[in-house]
Amino acid sequence: MSRLRLFHPQPAFHPQDGAYRLLPFRFLRWSEAEVLLVNDVGEFLFLAQDRFEELVEHRLESSRPEHADLEAKHFLATGGSDLPIDLLATKYRTKKSFLDGFTKLHLFVVTLRCDHTCRYCQVSRVSQDRSRFDMSRETARRAIDLVFRSPSPVLKIEFQGGESLLNFELIRYVVEEVERRNVAEGRRIEFVVATNLTPLTDQILDFLRDHSVLVSTSLDGPASLHDSNRPRPGRNSHEITVRNLQRVRAALGRDRVSAVMTTTERSLSHPREIVDEYVRLGFDAIFLRPISPYGFAVRTGEALRYQTEQFLAFFRKALDRIFEVNRSGLDFVEVYSQILLTKILTPFATGYVDLQSPAGAGIGAVAYNYDGDVYASDEARMLAEMGDRSLRLGNVHTDGFEEIFGGETARALVSCSVLETMPGCSECAFQPYCGADPVYHYRTQGDLVGHRPTSAFCAKNMGILRHLFGLLRGDDPWVRDLLVSWATRVPLTRPETPA
Amino acid sequence: MNGLEAASPRIPTPDPDTGALGLAVDLSVFSQEAVLRTAYKLTDRCYLFVEREATAGGRLVVTFRSKADGTALQDLVGEFSNELIDQQLREQLAREAGPIREILVAQAFAEGNLLDPQRDEGDYVADPKGIGGLRGRGPLAAVEDEERERE
Numbered sequence: 001m002s003r004l005r006l007f008h009p010q011p012a013f014h015p016q017d018g019a020y021r022l023l024p025f026r027f028l029r030w031s032e033a034e035v036l037l038v039n040d041v042g043e044f045l046f047l048a049q050d051r052f053e054e055l056v057e058h059r060l061e062s063s064r065p066e067h068a069d070l071e072a073k074h075f076l077a078t079g080g081s082d083l084p085i086d087l088l089a090t091k092y093r094t095k096k097s098f099l100d101g102f103t104k105l106h107l108f109v110v111t112l113r114c115d116h117t118c119r120y121c122q123v124s125r126v127s128q129d130r131s132r133f134d135m136s137r138e139t140a141r142r143a144i145d146l147v148f149r150s151p152s153p154v155l156k157i158e159f160q161g162g163e164s165l166l167n168f169e170l171i172r173y174v175v176e177e178v179e180r181r182n183v184a185e186g187r188r189i190e191f192v193v194a195t196n197l198t199p200l201t202d203q204i205l206d207f208l209r210d211h212s213v214l215v216s217t218s219l220d221g222p223a224s225l226h227d228s229n230r231p232r233p234g235r236n237s238h239e240i241t242v243r244n245l246q247r248v249r250a251a252l253g254r255d256r257v258s259a260v261m262t263t264t265e266r267s268l269s270h271p272r273e274i275v276d277e278y279v280r281l282g283f284d285a286i287f288l289r290p291i292s293p294y295g296f297a298v299r300t301g302e303a304l305r306y307q308t309e310q311f312l313a314f315f316r317k318a319l320d321r322i323f324e325v326n327r328s329g330l331d332f333v334e335v336y337s338q339i340l341l342t343k344i345l346t347p348f349a350t351g352y353v354d355l356q357s358p359a360g361a362g363i364g365a366v367a368y369n370y371d372g373d374v375y376a377s378d379e380a381r382m383l384a385e386m387g388d389r390s391l392r393l394g395n396v397h398t399d400g401f402e403e404i405f406g407g408e409t410a411r412a413l414v415s416c417s418v419l420e421t422m423p424g425c426s427e428c429a430f431q432p433y434c435g436a437d438p439v440y441h442y443r444t445q446g447d448l449v450g451h452r453p454t455s456a457f458c459a460k461n462m463g464i465l466r467h468l469f470g471l472l473r474g475d476d477p478w479v480r481d482l483l484v485s486w487a488t489r490v491p492l493t494r495p496e497t498p499a
Numbered sequence: 500m501n502g503l504e505a506a507s508p509r510i511p512t513p514d515p516d517t518g519a520l521g522l523a524v525d526l527s528v529f530s531q532e533a534v535l536r537t538a539y540k541l542t543d544r545c546y547l548f549v550e551r552e553a554t555a556g557g558r559l560v561v562t563f564r565s566k567a568d569g570t571a572l573q574d575l576v577g578e579f580s581n582e583l584i585d586q587q588l589r590e591q592l593a594r595e596a597g598p599i600r601e602i603l604v605a606q607a608f609a610e611g612n613l614l615d616p617q618r619d620e621g622d623y624v625a626d627p628k629g630i631g632g633l634r635g636r637g638p639l640a641a642v643e644d645e646e647r648e649r650e
Contacts (some may be wrong), residue, residue, distance in 0.1 A: 022592060024600035029585065038601065056588060085599065089606035096607065423539055427589050453543035 018068075020058065020076040023084060027052070028429035036469065041091035041433040042343055043073040045475060055213035090213060091347055095432065098349045098356055098364060101152035103405065105353065105365035107378055108174060109160050111167035112137045112370055112385075115198055116232045120262055120291050134167045135370040140174050142396035143368040147178070148185055149401040158192040158216075160367070160378060165199040168207075175211050192216055196230070196237065197244035205251040215248050217241060219259040219281070221267060229264050242281065249282075252438035260287050268310055271318035279325055279332060286322070287335035288315055290460065291381060292440075308456045312463040319467070326482055331491040340468060341487035343433040353377070355435035355461075362410040372396040374404050376413050379439045379447060413438050415442065416448035424452030430465045510573045520563045520572045522579070523552060533586040534559050537579055545575055580587075 020252040025039040035052040038044045047055065047066060054060040055076070060067055063080070072074045077084040114121075114132035147155060157178060159171050191213040206459055216375055220226040230237040248257045259278070261267075267274060278286045290311045318334070325332045337477025339352045361376035368374055372395045375381040380391035391413070394404035404410070417436035419425040423496065425436070440457050441450025451460045471479050485492045513520040524534055538547045538561060548562040561579070563572050 021599075022596045024596040024603070025592070026589070027585075040603070056592065085603050085606065088605045092603055093607035423536075427536065427586070451542070453540060 011078060011437065020060075020062075020071075020078045022056070022076055023074050023088065024428060025075050025297055026429040026431060030473075036429055037070075037075055038429045038432060039074055039088075040432060041074070041088060041095050041347070043075075044344065044469075045069055045073055045075065059155055094347050095343075095349050098351060098360070099162065101150075101154065102363060103150045103366050104152045104154055104351070105156045105158065105360075106143070106147045106150075107158050107160050107365065107367040107381075108135065108140065108171075108383060109162070109367060109369045109378075110140075110164050110170045110174075111162040113166045113247050114161055114163040114196075115166070116163065116230050116237060118230045118413075120264055133162070133370055135170055135368075135372075137170065139368070139370070139372040139396060141177065143373065143374075144174065144177055144181065146366075146368075146374070146396060146401055146404065148181060148187075152187070154188045154190075156190045156192065158194060160194050162194055163196055163199065165195045165197075165204060167435060168199070168204055172207060175207075175213065179211070190214065196241065197248070198232070198237075198240050200244045200247065205247060208248075212241065214254075215252065215257040215408075216322075217245065217248075217257065217259050218261070219245075220261050220264070222277045225266055225274070228266060229262070245281065251499075254282070258285070259283060260289060263288065263290050263311060268314045271314050272321045275318050275321040275325065275332075279330065283331040284331060285335050285338075288318055289336070292382075308404055308459040308463065311460065312335075312467070315464060316467055323479060327478070329477070333486050337468060338482070338486040340433055340465060341483050344468070344472075345484055345487040350434075354437055355433070356432070357417065357419035357434070357436055358414045359436045359438055361413045361417065361439055362405060363414060366393070366405075368396060374399075376410060377439050379437075379443070383439065383443055389443065412448060412482055422449055422452075424458070430462065433465060434461050460489065510576050513572055518565060518572075520575055520576060522561045522563070524559045524561060524583070526557050526559060528585055529587050530590055533583060535588055536560065536586045536589075537583045539619065540582060541575055541579060545570055545572065 016493060023039065025037050027038070028036045030036040030046060035048050035049060036044060036046055037052075037114075045066075047070075051060065051064070051066050054238075055066075055070065060070075067076075071078060074084050074088050074444050147157065157174065159174070161167075162175055164171065164285075171193060178189060178191075190213065193208065193213055193285060194216045194217070197215075197217050206215070207490060218230065219238075219241060220229045226238040226241070227235050245257065245259075261274060261278075275286060290308075319337065322332055322334050339355060341346060342350050343355070351364070353364040356364060362382065365377055367376075367378045367381045369381050369384070373381070373384065373389070374393045375384060376391060376393055386391055389411060393399075393407060393409050399407075416422075417438045418435060419428075419431050419436055422436060425431055425434070428434070436450075437457050438448040438450075441455065442448050444456065445451055445454070450457070468483065474480070482492055511520055511522060534549065538549055540562075541547060545566055546564040548564070550560055550562075552558040552560050563575055565572060569594075
């Protein structure tokens with residue numbers, strides 16, 4: 001049965017000056033002259049200081065163009081219409097749609113063995129000959145049981161190491177077993193193998209192609225930098241990676257393989273060279289990542305060698321180089337910026353678990369260690385390899401789905417990562433774009449919530465968001481168009497001719 | 500005047516003996532919550548001690564103490580004073596738009612029933628909480644009801 005809803009009386013369509021209701025938003029002093037307003041669904045507006053004062057004091061005249069902008073973007077509402085709330089609620093639901101379906105990403109740590117001895121390795125590696133650090137079939141089978149307990153219609157299974165391909169037989173088992181069970185389950189499943197590509201064989205390539213497995217590899221930049229960061233016997237990691245990258249592309253297709261880079265202290269002085277190497281090798285994107293403070297990165301001191309400010313300076317220089325590449329007519333994206341811009345410029349959510357509230361730990365992603373221990377994230381697993389197992393959710397051999405995903409640790413990780421309630425974050429204008437990383441803060445500050453004024457996670461995201469907003473506010477329309485194109489995934493079609 | 504102690508806009512100077520610097524905040528102008536939120540933001544750069552003034556009451560005294568030599572405490576007090584105004588404004592905005600925020604989040608997650616978990620116990624046909632009526636009149640009506648009740 002429907003209810004008849006009448007039009008509001010005519011005065012509702014001709015509001016008096018100042019007769020408006022403020023809708024929820026947060027603000028940040030952008031400059032001496034301007035204030036940045038952001039509402040709960042991520043819509044934003046720069047407002048002159050005096051207009052801002054008029055707005056909050058209900059003195060803003062309805063004839064002002066800012067009044068219309070503020071109403072269109074749901075910072076204020078006039079009349080008695082409920083429509084703004086209905087629209088905001090729908091948008092809010094869309095922004096939080098990552099919560100729908102529960103855990104989508106399932107990481108299988110199939111072995112801790114590795115042939116590399118990377119300086120910054122986030123995993124406590126062991127040598128290749130210790131097969132007791134391999135995941136067994138029985139452990140994998142029980143982990144698969146848990147994967148299918150997730151109600152999500154979309155499941156992503158990622159194989160991690162160590163060097164994951166050193167236990168290729170288990171990867172083969174998991175893929176085939178998941179595919180067999182999925183005939184009845186009918187989920188949409190994606191497989192990714194994270195590998196340094198060294199153990200790649202034609203037999204492995206055939207399997208990856210036949211089962212549509214995506215490949216994610218590591219590339220830190222030009223050979224000298226890559227080989228320095230990623231030593232292996234023969235000191236030829238870069239050469240092998242590049243050679244096998246071409247083999248994977250030839251066998252699976254160019255778009256089936258991606259690469260991630262890690263920023264070490266040595267990387268800081270080579271932003272252009274790193275970007276150029278990715279371009280030279282035919283990638284269309286780069287993910288500029290700082291070092292994570294886990295595993296060997298801590299033991300070797302690598303994680304402590306540079307500060308967030310230095311990373312931000314590196315990030316900005318690399319971004320400038322990426323702009324130059326795009327100006328030359330080549331579409332090339334920085335992935336972290338793209339994730340943030342998607343949140344800033346589109347109504348959609350992203351699946352990136354580190355920038356969610358509540359955090360994706362457990363509810364977005366879960367990691368099954370080689371021994372069957374389950375962790376809320378790969379980082380929580382790394383922490384356990386360092387001797388701290390306090391973020392362990394359970395074990396596939398002894399605990400059921402409810403104990404693992406609904407247990408005390410899982411609940412603590414969620415409740416301590418709701419930005420809307422966290423000190424320093426609850427009033428932050430960048431909140432709709434940001435996330436909480438309880439595992440990172442537990443590791444670096446000894447507390448799941450963390451202390452924002454001294455948090456490197458906060459400093460990094462504030463720094464990058466300020467830079468991106470500066471570019472969006474800046475005086476180069478070409479850069480603004482480029483950033484919009486990253487968010488919308490519609491490449492720019494008009495390469496700029498160099499002057 | 501922003502409800503801060505000094506009658507003139509001068510920022511107080513550090514105590515020559517202790518190096519600390521005290522600022523009294525008038526609680527009739529600023530809330531305790533705004534003071535604490537502001538203090539939190541500066542905890543990376545100095546130590547802050549917040550206490551209620553013993554004699555007059557109605558004021559909080561915030562004492563700033565350097566973490567390291569060379570910290571310009573007066574700059575931090577200036578930053579604190581400006582940030583305090585913003586925090587007070589945020590509180591005002593939260594008072595005004597907070598109920599709407601609750602409604603829109605509840606409406607977005609209506610299936611999850613965030614406002615009152617007890618509703619889950621009720622019979623949906625009997626509708627003991629009048630949810631059908633609430634939605635029919637729209638969420639702003641619910642906010643107005645709440646405001647009317649408060650008055």
